Amino acid sequence: KPEIRTAVTGDRPVVLTPCRLPPQPEKVATWLAAKTEYLRQRQLQ
Amino acid sequence: MASSSIHQDINVAQIAADIVCEFLEVAFHQILYIRQVYPPGIFQRRKKYNIPVQMSCHPDVNQYLQDTLQTIRPLVEKGEVEKVVLNVTNCQARPLERFVFEVTPPVQPSVNDDSYLLRLEQALRAFVLKINVCDSMLDTLPQDVTFSIHVYTQDSAAASLEQQQLVQNFPWVEADSDSLRMPNARIIPLKTMTSNVIKMQLYVEEGDKTGR
Numbered sequence: 001k002p003e004i005r006t007a008v009t010g011d012r013p014v015v016l017t018p019c020r021l022p023p024q025p026e027k028v029a030t031w032l033a034a035k036t037e038y039l040r041q042r043q044l045q
Numbered sequence: 046m047a048s049s050s051i052h053q054d055i056n057v058a059q060i061a062a063d064i065v066c067e068f069l070e071v072a073f074h075q076i077l078y079i080r081q082v083y084p085p086g087i088f089q090r091r092k093k094y095n096i097p098v099q100m101s102c103h104p105d106v107n108q109y110l111q112d113t114l115q116t117i118r119p120l121v122e123k124g125e126v127e128k129v130v131l132n133v134t135n136c137q138a139r140p141l142e143r144f145v146f147e148v149t150p151p152v153q154p155s156v157n158d159d160s161y162l163l164r165l166e167q168a169l170r171a172f173v174l175k176i177n178v179c180d181s182m183l184d185t186l187p188q189d190v191t192f193s194i195h196v197y198t199q200d201s202a203a204a205s206l207e208q209q210q211l212v213q214n215f216p217w218v219e220a221d222s223d224s225l226r227m228p229n230a231r232i233i234p235l236k237t238m239t240s241n242v243i244k245m246q247l248y249v250e251e252g253d254k255t256g257r
Contacts, residue, residue: 002204013127014203016196017220018113023105025083025191031103032086 057154061242062122064162065148066114068169072247073110073131073194074100075176076144080133080183082192094170112215113194119209124150125202130195132224135187140227141254142183144176147246155241168238172247175235182233184254195220227252 071093078088078099083106088099101107120126126148133142159165196217206217230250237246 002201002208005204006201009200011199011201014198014200015220015225016198016203016206016217017193017224018109018116019216019218020109020214022109022192023103025189028083028087028103028106032084036086 057242058122058124058150061150061154062118064165064169065121065243065245066118068172069129069146070110070114071098071100071173072144072146072176074098075173076131076133077101077106077192079176079180080142080186080190082133082190094166094173096170096173098173116206116215116217117196120196120198120202120206121148123202125198126196128195128197130197132193132195133186133190134193134224136189136191138191138193138221138224140193140224141186141190141252143227143230143250143252145246145248145250147248149244149246151239151241151244153241158241162242165240165242168240172236172238172245175247179233179235179249183249183251187254193224195225229253 074088075098077083078085078101083101083103087101087103087106089102090097091100092098093100101110117126117129129146129148131144131146132140133144134140203217203219227250230252233249233251235247235249238244
């Protein structure tokens, strides 16, 4: 239980961060280019 | 009399947590747009707090921010979050800029003096507008930047976060000490607000961007 753990080890300040990383900007740029191309193709049809 | 009995049923901490998380989502999108972490093409103009804001339309970026905020929401509600920081980092995960949101629960939480939360909305609008103009106070970022989010809390809160696992497949770990260090940083205060619902302060820590 967290309460027991805190009582034993003490409550210290911590900095947490998500284990997962955010999407890479390069991948987002590729997604945007593909989306733009898809929309362009659809306009041509 | 009637309004005070209505207010008794309201859980101010819950409202405050909702407002803070909603605001942080808007602010994070705005920072990612302003600091050009992602291409401007993925952002669309939306209306929030009665002003135009830029929100991402990339599903993964949106999901990441939503998962992050959904996980920390219980901690915000219990007043266990001291700071939420959005770090703009270089490709080696070294922080270049840190947007620090210091959130403090008010001494006597209540909504009695701002029933419709209009003054709060006005204050949050000012925060967003400050983020919009902070670009001019900061140095240009290098080409390849990304971001990370840090939450300053207590060990006990971290343990409860581990136990709850509100969002599946979105675990949290203690941040690396290297990712917290930013030598010779200068602080740029942006905005402070005090109300009976939320007390919040926003400032930017800007480090050396030359890569030394």
